[in-house]
Amino acid sequence: MPILLSICFIAAVLAPLVHRLCPKYTGAKLLAAPLAMFVWLLTKLPEVGHGHSITQSFPWVRKLGLEVAFHLDGLSLLFAALISGIGILILLYTQGYFKGDPRQGRFLMFIIAFMASMLGVVLADHLLLVFIFWELTSFTSYLLIGFNHENPAARNAALQAMLVTVLGGLFLLGGMILLADAAGTWRLSEIITRGHEITQHKHYLAILILVCIGAFTKSAQFPFHFWLPNAMQAPTPASAYLHSSTMVKAGVYLLARLHPALGHTEEWTLILTTIGTVTFLLGAIMALGQHVLKRLLAYTTVSALGAMVMLLGVGTKYTIQALSVFILAHAFYKATLFMVAGGVTHETGGETSVDQLGGLRKAMPISFACAVLAGLSMGGFPPFFGFVAKETWIHAVWDFPYLVVATVIGGAAYVLVGFSTGLKPFIGKKPEGLHAHEVPLSMRIGPIVLGLGCLALAFACGPIGHHFVQPAASAVYAKDLEVHLHLWAGFNKYLVVSLVTLALGIGCYLLRPFFVKTAAALKPLAKFGPDAIYQFKLDATLRFAAWHTKKLQTGILRDYIRVTVVSAVALIGAAFWRAGGYQGWENLSPISPRVAIFGGLMIFATFATVRSKSRLRSILSLGVVGFCMALLFTFFGAPDLAMTQLVIETLTVILLALAFHHLPVFRHGSSKRTRTIDAVIAAAVGVAVTLLVLAALDVQTPTPVSDYYLEHSYKEAHGRNVVNVILVDFRALDTLGEITVLAIAALGAYALLKLRPKKEEAEK
Amino acid sequence: MTSIIFRTATRYMFPPMLVFSAYVLLRGHHYPGGGFVGGLFAGSAFSLYALAFSVAEARHILRMDPRDVTAAGLAVALLSGLPPLFSRHAFLTGTWWALPLPSGATLDIGTPLIFDIGVYFVVFGVLLTFVFSLGEE
Numbered sequence: 001m002p003i004l005l006s007i008c009f010i011a012a013v014l015a016p017l018v019h020r021l022c023p024k025y026t027g028a029k030l031l032a033a034p035l036a037m038f039v040w041l042l043t044k045l046p047e048v049g050h051g052h053s054i055t056q057s058f059p060w061v062r063k064l065g066l067e068v069a070f071h072l073d074g075l076s077l078l079f080a081a082l083i084s085g086i087g088i089l090i091l092l093y094t095q096g097y098f099k100g101d102p103r104q105g106r107f108l109m110f111i112i113a114f115m116a117s118m119l120g121v122v123l124a125d126h127l128l129l130v131f132i133f134w135e136l137t138s139f140t141s142y143l144l145i146g147f148n149h150e151n152p153a154a155r156n157a158a159l160q161a162m163l164v165t166v167l168g169g170l171f172l173l174g175g176m177i178l179l180a181d182a183a184g185t186w187r188l189s190e191i192i193t194r195g196h197e198i199t200q201h202k203h204y205l206a207i208l209i210l211v212c213i214g215a216f217t218k219s220a221q222f223p224f225h226f227w228l229p230n231a232m233q234a235p236t237p238a239s240a241y242l243h244s245s246t247m248v249k250a251g252v253y254l255l256a257r258l259h260p261a262l263g264h265t266e267e268w269t270l271i272l273t274t275i276g277t278v279t280f281l282l283g284a285i286m287a288l289g290q291h292v293l294k295r296l297l298a299y300t301t302v303s304a305l306g307a308m309v310m311l312l313g314v315g316t317k318y319t320i321q322a323l324s325v326f327i328l329a330h331a332f333y334k335a336t337l338f339m340v341a342g343g344v345t346h347e348t349g350g351e352t353s354v355d356q357l358g359g360l361r362k363a364m365p366i367s368f369a370c371a372v373l374a375g376l377s378m379g380g381f382p383p384f385f386g387f388v389a390k391e392t393w394i395h396a397v398w399d400f401p402y403l404v405v406a407t408v409i410g411g412a413a414y415v416l417v418g419f420s421t422g423l424k425p426f427i428g429k430k431p432e433g434l435h436a437h438e439v440p441l442s443m444r445i446g447p448i449v450l451g452l453g454c455l456a457l458a459f460a461c462g463p464i465g466h467h468f469v470q471p472a473a474s475a476v477y478a479k480d481l482e483v484h485l486h487l488w489a490g491f492n493k494y495l496v497v498s499l500v501t502l503a504l505g506i507g508c509y510l511l512r513p514f515f516v517k518t519a520a521a522l523k524p525l526a527k528f529g530p531d532a533i534y535q536f537k538l539d540a541t542l543r544f545a546a547w548h549t550k551k552l553q554t555g556i557l558r559d560y561i562r563v564t565v566v567s568a569v570a571l572i573g574a575a576f577w578r579a580g581g582y583q584g585w586e587n588l589s590p591i592s593p594r595v596a597i598f599g600g601l602m603i604f605a606t607f608a609t610v611r612s613k614s615r616l617r618s619i620l621s622l623g624v625v626g627f628c629m630a631l632l633f634t635f636f637g638a639p640d641l642a643m644t645q646l647v648i649e650t651l652t653v654i655l656l657a658l659a660f661h662h663l664p665v666f667r668h669g670s671s672k673r674t675r676t677i678d679a680v681i682a683a684a685v686g687v688a689v690t691l692l693v694l695a696a697l698d699v700q701t702p703t704p705v706s707d708y709y710l711e712h713s714y715k716e717a718h719g720r721n722v723v724n725v726i727l728v729d730f731r732a733l734d735t736l737g738e739i740t741v742l743a744i745a746a747l748g749a750y751a752l753l754k755l756r757p758k759k760e761e762a763e764k
Numbered sequence: 765m766t767s768i769i770f771r772t773a774t775r776y777m778f779p780p781m782l783v784f785s786a787y788v789l790l791r792g793h794h795y796p797g798g799g800f801v802g803g804l805f806a807g808s809a810f811s812l813y814a815l816a817f818s819v820a821e822a823r824h825i826l827r828m829d830p831r832d833v834t835a836a837g838l839a840v841a842l843l844s845g846l847p848p849l850f851s852r853h854a855f856l857t858g859t860w861w862a863l864p865l866p867s868g869a870t871l872d873i874g875t876p877l878i879f880d881i882g883v884y885f886v887v888f889g890v891l892l893t894f895v896f897s898l899g900e901e
Contacts, residue, residue: 650813
């Protein structure tokens with residue numbers, strides 16, 4: 001697995017190069033990577049089908065116990081097969097969609113990288129590895145949604161998708177850490193066997209909520225659903241791939257994966273069924289009023305994801321079985337419809353509204369056929385796989401009447417969307433001035449394979465159920481299940497409900513103009529929706545950032561110093577306040593006369609510096625303070641410090657002397673008020689630092705660090721000067737960092753002094 | 765600032781200051797001193813020269829741009845961390861070689877010394893970058 005995954009990532013990196021060197025059929029060449037993965041998965045099918053799973057791992061960071069671990073069981077196999085299988089078709093489709101476009105190489109790079117990350121999410125066994133791949137999918141999808149980066153709408157949509165999913169990712173990370181803590185392991189394959197301990201753990205609710213937020217943002221659940229329809233700004237191959245069959249299902253995958261660990265509790269059922277049902281209905285109802293092809297599909301995707309979460313929330317063996325069937329059915333028909341929709345828009349010169357399209361059946365017969373297959377499957381008409389999925393679904397929720405009602409309403413909306421996207425553009429009269437022709441071969445293969453798949457899966461639903469659905473459902477349910485799918489289960493109550501749904505759906509389709517009008521009338525309500533809230537929060541954050549940057553980054557050195565030292569004093573003060581003040585007064589040794597003399601001199605010189613009327617006198621007084629300090633260092637046996645201090649003092653005077661005539665006139669200094677404030681701050685710093693130093697002396701550790709250094713300095717480091725040995729040997733890395741900072745500071749100062757505009761230019 | 769006494773004194777002080785800075789650098793391992801102070805000493809020698817004569821003249825006798833000296837110092841410090849890697853130790857672990865002297869004694873040479881020389885040049889270069897740019901204003 002790691003090798004195949006690496007091949008995919010390498011293919012992504014090579015994509016632009018391959019495209020530049022031989023631009024013909026790039027998609028077909030790069031297809032080898034997902035194909036290898038797909039074939040490998042198929043060879044593992046019998047093994048996994050019998051309930052075995054495959055684990056491969058090797059150490060990554062030994063000291064931290066991190067390992068790169070992969071795990072293949074029924075659930076990951078179902079997802080990985082969908083990702084790599086549809087990935088192959090998408091690469092071909094991309095080749096046709098971006099024909100002659102110089103950006104094709106870049107697009108292929110993004111989409112293959114995305115595919116590899118997505119495979120990583122479903123195959124990884126270590127929680128942190130899952131998280132890394134999870135974030136990679138957010139990142140690559142940002143690049144894909146914002147691919148048309150000249151378009152501000154695409155940029156905003158990309159940013160929105162990124163912010164929402166990455167925000168969720170942070171929650172997820174928190175949840176994963178708690179989960180690993182509760183389970184005592186980072187390995188998913190072990191976590192799912194410890195469901196009992198985890199659901200009893202005191203952090204269970206926190207884990208559940210955090211993981212759910214992560215999964216809900218990714219899978220566009222209410223109230224985070226808004227990013228998905230906006231993400232339709234992406235080029236169609238990306239929409240078809242990311243937003244129908246793969247990325248958005250990562251959340252569903254994660255929840256399904258963790259179902260054995262977190263599920264079977266009231267909280268799980270409550271959260272997932274509520275949110276899932278709300279999303280399912282919301283997506284379905286909002287789809288009714290749409291007229292843009294891709295948005296119609298996007299809202300039903302939101303709805304379908306809601307349905308998956310809902311089925312998972314109920315968590316009986318029938319709903320989990322229905323979930324697995326539905327994932328398969330949805331991937332097939334939704335990807336087909338997206339690809340056909342992209343083809344229609346592509347070949348009609350950018351027409352996106354369903355109402356402006358019609359009568360394309362003669363111009364695009366093959367697309368028409370594929371669209372009909374997929375549209376009917378979506379609506380749940382027999383004999384398509386969507387029908388099988390709907391039957392299993394209704395059967396599974398039969399004990400929950402309100403879910404049956406929800407299913408009927410949602411199902412009707414699916415029929416409407418299936419008709420609007422699968423039939424409407426192709427039948428009826430062709431509007432004036434609409435010219436189109438059939439899409440190229442590379443763009444036909446995907447829809448044909450998947451469209452026929454909608455039909456073929458239905459007739460092969462017995463073996464499909466046995467080989468694909470059963471292992472996946474067993475993995476989610478954590479018990480071996482027997483799955484038997486039938487295309488024709490006899491005339492029963494489920495079939496009646498199914499037929500009612502279809503009838504209702506056809507009725508809705510006839511009423512579509514009314515829905516579109518209502519939606520247009522309700523448009524003002526959107527400003528109270530989550531999308532508007534997102535926009536408001538984003539703007540507020542930016543305004544706040546602008547405000548505090550203006551306040552803090554004044555560009556005046558004095559202000560920076562003030563902010564820095566006041567913060568330091570506040571923190572030190574807070575620490576003392578918590579510790580109840582400084583208590584070591586009586587332990588202090590008496591002050592010797594020479595220290596008193598030079599200390600007094602320093603205090604005197606300090607006042608002289610502050611009160612002085614001329615700058616030169618200030619500098620000299622400051623020098624006195626520094627030299628006295630150096631003397632104090634020698635008194636207390638720190639010749640190194642004293643020597644450095646002496647040189648620094650000398651250099652300070654030299655530097656000030658050099659800068660002398662660049663400084664503003666002394667009289668125009670600060671006002672009395674500023675000086676008072678500064679005096680208070682300075683006094684506070686003095687007191688705080690003094691207390692800090694005194695308190696530091698009292699800190700007792702069992703064995704002082706200095707003993708270690710004193711002992712090892714000569715023995716191991718061949719040096720008798722411990723201070724220097726620490727600097728250049730024991731803590732050499734710190735010193736290296738410090739001198740690097742020093743060098744950068746010098747370059748900064750150089751740039752400030754040398755590269756500023758010349759006087760004449762500045763005055764202009 | 766160009767009094768004749770100052771200039772003459774600087775002329776005589778300059779070479780001993782540089783020698784002293786090297787001495788401070790080398791003795792640092794056993795006695796007070798080291799690369800940091802040594803670099804400051806050397807830097808002040810040149811600063812004094814710049815003050816007494818001019819920045820241009822100080823640059824002339826230095827021959828190199830102080831920024832290049834900084835970069836060279838950083839490179840020396842960085843390279844001094846590499847030898848221990850060959851003996852499977854962590855980066856910057858002190859590694860020592862004993863050089864036999866003709867008198868029969870041995871001289872211990874180690875990477876920390878080389879590292880200290882790097883520090884010396886960085887401090888020296890940084891200081892002069894400040895001083896020269898300020899002085900040329």
